[in-house]
């Protein structure tokens with residue numbers, strides 16, 4: 001069995017020192033080892049942004065695609081070979097602005113992949129513009145007078161779109177983050193894990209200290225029941241979305257792959273492509 | 289006896305025009321006639337005039353006929369809109385219910401048949417289609433048993449009572465019209481066909497069938513006219529072979545999902561029309577940059593924007609050839625016949641894997657939706673070629689990555705699929721080194737660009753151009769692509785009869801352009817006419833840009849939403865010659 005070190009490669013991330021994304025990378029590597037994966041059985045598909053570079057920093061199969069499209073690519077990979085473990089990852093702009101349409105529909109579709117959003121409430125790579133996760137009034141290069149749009153709540157959206165796994169974490173809490181990624185990898189269906197990942201260069205408001213002061217860990221509520229969707233929605237609203245932990249999980253709903261008629265457990269990519277001449281003749285007979 | 293005939297049914301959309309056509313032509317197919325259909329429809333579902341026209345012949349014809357022999361009309365509008373096509377001596381079979389009249393100047397015979405009343409007497413006006421097709425069949429003097437057999441097949445599932453009712457409707461329709469006409473019409477008596485039942489399908493079905501044969505097992509797509517039949521066909525078939533179709537949230541998801549699935553090793557395609565193709569552009573660049581195989585079908589319709597969504601056009605050529613930013617290798621293949629739709633789809637998958645490039649299969653609305661006879665399709669002749677796909681990559685040193693983008697002589701590198709033990713590598717749309725790691729090194733950049741772009745130099749598909757040129761020197765050379773091939777073919781035959789030495793080239797490999805193959809014919813021609821369904825002569829521009837001969841090249845353009853008729857091409861050529 002591979003150790004977390006085997007998920008490391010020798011590429012030096014080009015993230016700024018102190019960037020929250022480092023811990024997310026480490027947590028993914030640990031979680032992959034903890035759930036018993038081998039590097040060749042993991043595919044990490046990422047979007048474009050500082051965060052999107054992550055697929056290049058993990059020793060596994062990796063595809064760094066185009067801005068906002070990590071999810072459809074990742075779903076394609078999983079449908080082609082469901083024997084692979086597929087992680088999709090990217091920034092808050094990637095997943096909740098340009099890729100929001102895909103996010104909602106990937107949630108509805110419930111293909112068994114794990115989606116880790118590296119949420120820094122800003123556009124890092126393009127050097128500090130507002131994101132759908134930026135708070136109202138937040139001043140950025142593109143909102144010099146402060147953002148006048150309301151902040152988007154991906155957790156609420158995920159719940160209303162029929163999500164079967166919703167979690168949130170903080171990149172400083174490596175232990176919780178690793179555990180949640182493991183849970184996401186083990187979950188049969190689509191898992192959304194939104195991770196607060198401070199951008200030390202362009203976000204001077206949502207800093208490490210700010211998160212430490214403002215977030216609540218669900219472990220503080222021993223009675224919290226993550227299988228209760230209404231309770232989950234209430235808790236998100238009560239905490240203004242600043243909560244961490246496993247927020248909701250539904251294990252009853254089967255993943256998309258299990259619901260496709262005739263879909264085999266063996267990866268499609270490994271199946272034979274040839275038809276028998278009988279099969280072909282049968283296809284032709286419809287056109288006579 | 290005649291060797292061909294043209295028949296049309298018109299009515300309101302949703303009124304049974306489609307099913308009348310289907311039953312009538314299925315029965316004709318049983319007798320072995322060659323059929324070529326044309327659907328005129330608008331983007332409304334119910335209501336609005338629609339008509340289907342079929343050319344029936346004892347030899348293959350791949351064009352709509354210039355005129356019309358028999359018009360079946362469910363309403364007066366169908367007569368008013370279509371009677372001008374009738375040749376002198378043509379026939380109109382019309383529903384007596386609306387007191388049909390022929391427009392002034394139309395020299396045709398009118399047979400009012402109480403189509404609706406007969407159907408209603410038998411229980412439901414839904415059976416109008418049976419009465420109408422039965423009447424048409426009777427006028428041609430064709431054997432009724434064959435027709436009844438087709439009816440039985442259409443309704444067999446619904447039980448013998450329903451079959452019987454429909455057979456009765458056919459009988460009543462045919463008896464009524466024969467009484468009016470005094471028996472079958474001798475001038476419409478068709479020579480016997482070869483009796484060999486043909487395959488009969490639309491281009492989109494041939495593409496769907498081709499993709500199953502090619503080993504495509506996944507499709508991700510978003511519905512659009514005139515592409516949807518491809519996904520509708522595959523959703524019925526792929527589950528039988530372990531695969532599936534995903535209807536995505538948009539075409540960006542469709543194409544990127546296909547890229548992901550191809551990357552992971554399953555032949556996957558998407559299909560759309562112009563608006564969807566526009567949305568896919570950025571992702572096509574990703575496939576080019578990451579050397580990921582990808583097959584996209586673009587069934588062209590009238591553009592720009594929503595344009596004429598249910599009409600014929602060939603105006604996406606530039607978008608297919610030039611679309612996506614930056615410079616990538618890309619292949620554009622244009623099937624010209626129904627058989628091409630099948631074989632080219634297979635070839636598209638092979639090329640996409642052999643060269644590791646996106647391949648666009650370009651059709652047009654008439655080729656995609658026109659139902660036509662198809663020669664037997666040979667599965668045995670198909671080879672699935674996956675190029676440099678390796679399954680047992682050699683062991684790597686610790687921290688060494690598989691050289692997915694290794695520089696090679698032909699520019700194509702070995703490809704491994706995720707899951708392969710010694711195949712780890714990175715894939716990115718960022719410029720990268722041989723292992724796929726991002727690199728801005730200037731030397732590497734140029735080498736990588738040359739590698740990618742160089743891959744398709746010299747690429748030549750089966751019948752990259754298709755030629756008919758039987759004279760050393762050509763007075764006229766007609767060039768076209770897609771569904772116009774059959775029309776040009778007919779115009780050429782007429783010109784030849786007039787003594788004009790005429791040649792014809794159908795361009796099937798649109799990109800990379802087959803300059804060397806085409807140039808000798810351009811050289812041999814005094815005049816060249818490029819026939820295409822667009823306003824800016826996009827194919828002619830490719831020819832001039834790649835092969836030259838601009839001074840000889842003339843344009844014949846049509847962009848009113850309708851396919852060319854043979855006579856139009858013939859007349860334009862006569863004027864020019």
Ligand SMILES: Cc1ncc(C[n+]2csc(CCOP(=O)(O)OP(=O)(O)O)c2C)c(N)n1
Nearest residue numbers: 048049050051067091092093094123124125
């Ligand atoms: C189609 C397209 N539009 C714009 C860009 C430019 N762009 C790259 S990353 C990015 C946003 C990055 O923000 P986020 O997704 O939050 O990632 P982060 O850098 O913060 O990790 C933008 C706008 C692009 N690459 N592609």
Ligand code: SF4
Nearest residue numbers: 016019050124199200
């Ligand atoms: S700009 Fe921000 S998000 Fe990007 S690497 Fe630096 S700290 Fe991280």
Ligand SMILES: [Mg+2]
Nearest residue numbers: 091092122123
């Ligand atoms: Mg961000």
